[in-house]
Amino acid sequence: ADTINLAVIGGDGIGPEVVAEGLKVLDAVSEAKVARTEYDLGARRWHETGEALPESVLEELRGHDAILLGAIGDPSVPSGVLERQLLLRIRFELDHHVNLRPAKLYPGVRSPLDVAAVAPDGIDFVVVREGTEGPYTGNGGALRVGTPNELATEVSVNTRFGAERVVRDAFARAQQRDRKKLTLLHKHNVLSFAGHLWRRTVEEVGAEFPDVSHDYAHIDAATIYLVNDPSRFDVIVTDNLFGDIVTDLAAAVTGGIGLAASGNINPSRETPSMFEPVHGSAPDIAGQGKADPTATVLSVAMLLAHLGRTDEAARIESAVAADLAERGDAVRSTCEVGDAIAARL
Amino acid sequence: ADTINLAVIGGDGIGPEVVAEGLKVLDAVSEAKVARTEYDLGARRWHETGEALPESVLEELRGHDAILLGAIGDPSVPSGVLERQLLLRIRFELDHHVNLRPAKLYPGVRSPLDVAAVAPDGIDFVVVREGTEGPYTGNGGALRVGTPNELATEVSVNTRFGAERVVRDAFARAQQRDRKKLTLLHKHNVLSFAGHLWRRTVEEVGAEFPDVSHDYAHIDAATIYLVNDPSRFDVIVTDNLFGDIVTDLAAAVTGGIGLAASGNINPSRETPSMFEPVHGSAPDIAGQGKADPTATVLSVAMLLAHLGRTDEAARIESAVAADLAERGDAVRSTCEVGDAIAARL
Numbered sequence: 001a002d003t004i005n006l007a008v009i010g011g012d013g014i015g016p017e018v019v020a021e022g023l024k025v026l027d028a029v030s031e032a033k034v035a036r037t038e039y040d041l042g043a044r045r046w047h048e049t050g051e052a053l054p055e056s057v058l059e060e061l062r063g064h065d066a067i068l069l070g071a072i073g074d075p076s077v078p079s080g081v082l083e084r085q086l087l088l089r090i091r092f093e094l095d096h097h098v099n100l101r102p103a104k105l106y107p108g109v110r111s112p113l114d115v116a117a118v119a120p121d122g123i124d125f126v127v128v129r130e131g132t133e134g135p136y137t138g139n140g141g142a143l144r145v146g147t148p149n150e151l152a153t154e155v156s157v158n159t160r161f162g163a164e165r166v167v168r169d170a171f172a173r174a175q176q177r178d179r180k181k182l183t184l185l186h187k188h189n190v191l192s193f194a195g196h197l198w199r200r201t202v203e204e205v206g207a208e209f210p211d212v213s214h215d216y217a218h219i220d221a222a223t224i225y226l227v228n229d230p231s232r233f234d235v236i237v238t239d240n241l242f243g244d245i246v247t248d249l250a251a252a253v254t255g256g257i258g259l260a261a262s263g264n265i266n267p268s269r270e271t272p273s274m275f276e277p278v279h280g281s282a283p284d285i286a287g288q289g290k291a292d293p294t295a296t297v298l299s300v301a302m303l304l305a306h307l308g309r310t311d312e313a314a315r316i317e318s319a320v321a322a323d324l325a326e327r328g329d330a331v332r333s334t335c336e337v338g339d340a341i342a343a344r345l
Numbered sequence: 346a347d348t349i350n351l352a353v354i355g356g357d358g359i360g361p362e363v364v365a366e367g368l369k370v371l372d373a374v375s376e377a378k379v380a381r382t383e384y385d386l387g388a389r390r391w392h393e394t395g396e397a398l399p400e401s402v403l404e405e406l407r408g409h410d411a412i413l414l415g416a417i418g419d420p421s422v423p424s425g426v427l428e429r430q431l432l433l434r435i436r437f438e439l440d441h442h443v444n445l446r447p448a449k450l451y452p453g454v455r456s457p458l459d460v461a462a463v464a465p466d467g468i469d470f471v472v473v474r475e476g477t478e479g480p481y482t483g484n485g486g487a488l489r490v491g492t493p494n495e496l497a498t499e500v501s502v503n504t505r506f507g508a509e510r511v512v513r514d515a516f517a518r519a520q521q522r523d524r525k526k527l528t529l530l531h532k533h534n535v536l537s538f539a540g541h542l543w544r545r546t547v548e549e550v551g552a553e554f555p556d557v558s559h560d561y562a563h564i565d566a567a568t569i570y571l572v573n574d575p576s577r578f579d580v581i582v583t584d585n586l587f588g589d590i591v592t593d594l595a596a597a598v599t600g601g602i603g604l605a606a607s608g609n610i611n612p613s614r615e616t617p618s619m620f621e622p623v624h625g626s627a628p629d630i631a632g633q634g635k636a637d638p639t640a641t642v643l644s645v646a647m648l649l650a651h652l653g654r655t656d657e658a659a660r661i662e663s664a665v666a667a668d669l670a671e672r673g674d675a676v677r678s679t680c681e682v683g684d685a686i687a688a689r690l
């Protein structure tokens with residue numbers, strides 16, 4: 001049988017705990033051999049070595065079929081260091097331009113919304129968030145820091161090349177879905193330069209997908225729709241920052257970030273894609289077996305789907321759906337949830 | 346008796362309809378004489394004259410005590426034109442750096458949230474959105490537009506001067522409130538230059554307000570809190586773009602933009618402040634008497650409070666609260682809602 005060469009980065013906080021359950025489920029479902037290499041990256045390594053991601057490790061990561069990441073971040077590390085030098089560095093270096101984040105309200109899952117009133121048709125959409133541009137590039141700077149005349153800028157960088165490839169990816173995904181509908185989120189009435197680039201790109205690429213309809217919402221209005229009419233969305237495409245914001249809200253309305261999976265994808269497969277729960281390292285509950293590993297398990301399903309193993313991916317998703325349907329208010333440990341899902345496979 | 350010199354800009358779409366009800370309520374409550382000057386600004390004027398806001402009108406606006414605005418925007422005008430040349434121009438020229446947006450769930454109002462589960466302590470906070478900086482400055486540009494090599498940038502401009510004055514305003518507001526708590530929303534783990542400026546400003550200004558506690562949330566996480574624990578917020582301070590996004594979501598969870606009021610305030614009073622509903626011009630329902638004027642009526646209350654007429658402001662707010670409590674699912678016209686509120690004064 002074939003082999004999946006998997007790089008595993010448990011990371012900080014609850015990262016290693018949830019990743020352990022993800023791997024448990026992967027082992028239970030996979031017909032391929034899973035060859036894992038664990039990389040010890042995160043706060044501890046940075047403290048010990050001053051490096052977040054050595055060049056040699058980045059090169060090793062490139063040699064794998066995919067990467068499974070738990071979570072990165074610890075209060076002992078200054079804000080931005082691990083984010084920029086580790087997490088965003090991997091996304092940028094491996095050209096993870098499609099940051100894919102499904103949002104689905106599974107039966108049995110409690111939403112903070114009054115679902116009967118605002119989402120009688122359910123919630124089931126996917127966000128294609130651009131992953132390598134926008135205000136995430138690190139462009140910008142500061143002058144006269146610490147003085148009354150301090151000035152700080154942040155530059156959102158947007159290219160036709162960068163927008164076009166994710167817009168095309170999003171249209172292709174929409175074409176595979178029942179409703180075949182794409183919504184661009186932006187703020188073109190204020191951010192005109194970037195907004196018009198994105199709008200024109202959607203118009204032009206949309207012409208290649210005549211069976212997919214498309215519309216537009218300002219990012220501010222979109223947050224309203226996400227709570228009072230989330231059923232309207234099918235595929236959302238948006239920039240890196242708006243995508244960051246909207247996917248946390250999407251996770252919240254579909255039952256919380258404990259369930260939200262994501263893939264940092266290079267659709268060309270020239271580099272390994274990276275799969276990770278949307279949630280962070282949650283240092284306050286780390287090591288207590290309280291974290292919900294479901295988001296990581298669903299990220300493993302996305303990983304398998306990306307590698308073309310769609311059957312195994314679908315089996316995991318069914319097992320998760322079955323588990324969620326019966327979960328109720330039972331309090332279970334991280335490990336118990338992983339066991340329960342694995343047992344259904 | 347004294348006189349309120351009021352500039353009135355009905356604007357586009359439902360703007361004039363809701364403003365009429367705001368003025369009706371203002372007349373009913375005000376012990377001062379209200380001297381109004383109506384300014385015909387918006388899509389029609391732009392089409393006819395090619396100008397959105399003539400210099401002479403801007404100068405006239407400066408001579409008033411306050412401005413009441415309905416809404417700006419029409420599909421016949423290219424995106425961004427009226428926004429930048431009219432609405433944002435007024436905000437910037439009149440130095441409306443405090444964009445104040447209360448979010449309160451009134452008794453009887455239906456929220457899209459499962460309020461009993463996620464907000465048993467109610468929702469009552471206020472957002473102090475910076476109004477003259479951030480990505481709203483129009484900084485940025487585009488290169489090779491319309492080619493495969495197009496590049497577009499948007500620059501968020503942040504100054505210590507600009508952040509400090511709104512942070513101080515927000516702390517002062519928090520100090521007047523029961524919970525005395527301020528939350529900064531930003532994304533300092535990615536937008537480090539601006540994020541660190543804002544963070545340091547909150548730390549330093551916070552030292553002047555020892556009785557006010559303060560904390561921080563990333564903008565993405567904040568959208569989660571807004572739907573699963575909105576009671577946690579008391580005063581939020583944030584930049585122009587994050588404030589735009591979060592106030593639409595705040596409006597949604599407190600019953601919708603039909604109820605959300607705002608003030609574009611220059612606390613120095615050297616220029617007139619402008620009060621407007623958070624909603625837009627809603628061209629689809631314009632002229633049908635369907636728009637809810639409540640947001641405009643509450644904006645009038647904010648206007649009176651800003652002019653020091655706090656009693657009259659409080660009377661309007663009570664009348665609105667009473668109307669909301671009894672409203673139920675009754676369908677009433679714009680005018681009927683205005684009449685009902687005015688009748689309680």
Ligand SMILES: CC(C)[C@H](C(=O)O)[C@@H](O)C(=O)O
Pocket residue numbers: 083087244278534535565
């Ligand atoms: C940790 C942070 C840099 C990251 C992001 O902003 O992309 C996270 O919020 C996410 O959504 O994956």
Ligand SMILES: CC(C)[C@H](C(=O)O)[C@@H](O)C(=O)O
Pocket residue numbers: 189190220428432589623
């Ligand atoms: C119309 C638009 C320019 C405006 C903004 O982005 O500030 C609106 O969304 C608002 O919140 O007042």
